[in-house]
Amino acid sequence: MRDSTIKAMAGPRPVVLSGPSGAGKSTLLKKLMKEYDSVFGFSVSHTTRNPRPGEENGRDYHYVTREVMQAGIDNGDFIENAEFSGNMYGTSKAAVQDVQAKNLICILDIDMQGVRNIKRTDLNPIYISIQPPSMEVLEKRLRDRKTESEESLQRRLHAAKVEMEFSKEPGAFDVIIVNDVLEDSYGQLRNALLEEIHKVKKINTSS
Numbered sequence: 564m565r566d567s568t569i570k571a572m573a574g575p576r577p578v579v580l581s582g583p584s585g586a587g588k589s590t591l592l593k594k595l596m597k598e599y600d601s602v603f604g605f606s607v608s609h610t611t612r613n614p615r616p617g618e619e620n621g622r623d624y625h626y627v628t629r630e631v632m633q634a635g636i637d638n639g640d641f642i643e644n645a646e647f648s649g650n651m652y653g654t655s656k657a658a659v660q661d662v663q664a665k666n667l668i669c670i671l672d673i674d675m676q677g678v679r680n681i682k683r684t685d686l687n688p689i690y691i692s693i694q695p696p697s698m699e700v701l702e703k704r705l706r707d708r709k710t711e712s713e714e715s716l717q718r719r720l721h722a723a724k725v726e727m728e729f730s731k732e733p734g735a736f737d738v739i740i741v742n743d744v745l746e747d748s749y750g751q752l753r754n755a756l757l758e759e760i761h762k763v764k765k766i767n768t769s770s
């Protein structure tokens with residue numbers, strides 16, 4: 564088996580956002596990257612799922628076939644990878660290194676399998692769980708998003724229950740944010756990251 568670890572780099576700690584599909588991870592991280600565009604960089608994952616309307620290859624994901632993805636995994640190009648709702652997803656070493664090379668805080672949006680696998684690496688991120696106020700609200704958000712077939716929606720709701728159980732494991736996450744009122748949740752996310760944000764701003768203004 565090829566080496567799939569990544570060495571921790573000097574610089575700001577990465578941030579992992581995890582939690583049920585539809586909880587609001589992308590919404591929150593987009594707000595964060597808009598407010599702090601010179602502080603955060605997104606780790607662009609690979610996936611075998613089809614792009615949604617408005618998504619862009621290389622910005623939201625690298626959209627690849629199963630064959631290409633598997634070849635990359637076999638070659639040791641990925642820090643972690645997982646099967647989620649019938650598709651493959653994974654974080655490449657290059658995705659993280661590209662962000663860290665710019666001295667930015669690298670944000671990973673990954674599921675709980677990814678969290679478990681990242682915990683076995685030297686990456687040392689801050690782990691943040693984004694959670695819905697209830698399963699009913701989660702289902703409504705996913706339905707209203709209109710991105711999933713009924714089958715995919717049911718798979719995601721099933722996975723959501725497992726993700727919620729995982730988040731209760733002691734030490735699974737450093738911070739848990741219940742994303743009810745968006746502005747409140749965003750404030751909590753920003754507060755949780757203020758120390759790292761200040762570090763990056765200080766480094767980047769002195770260089």
Ligand SMILES: Nc1ncnc2c1ncn2[C@@H]1O[C@H](COP(=O)(O)OP(=O)(O)OP(=O)(O)O)[C@@H](O)[C@H]1O
Nearest residue numbers: 583584585586587588589590704708742743744745
């Ligand atoms: N606080 C909120 N109140 C109401 N709607 C929200 C809130 N946060 C997010 N949403 C909406 O819920 C839907 C799901 O949000 P989003 O796509 O950000 O979830 P996600 O966790 O990134 O999902 P996935 O893991 O599937 O990518 C979106 O339509 C978004 O606009």
Ligand SMILES: Nc1nc2c(ncn2[C@@H]2O[C@H](COP(=O)(O)O)[C@@H](O)[C@H]2O)c(=O)[nH]1
Nearest residue numbers: 584608645647652653654672673674676677
């Ligand atoms: N383990 C990983 N999970 C990932 C990665 N990229 C995204 N995800 C998670 O997949 C689900 C579904 O995402 P969607 O964009 O299809 O709605 C969600 O929980 C993401 O956090 C990854 O590289 N590794």
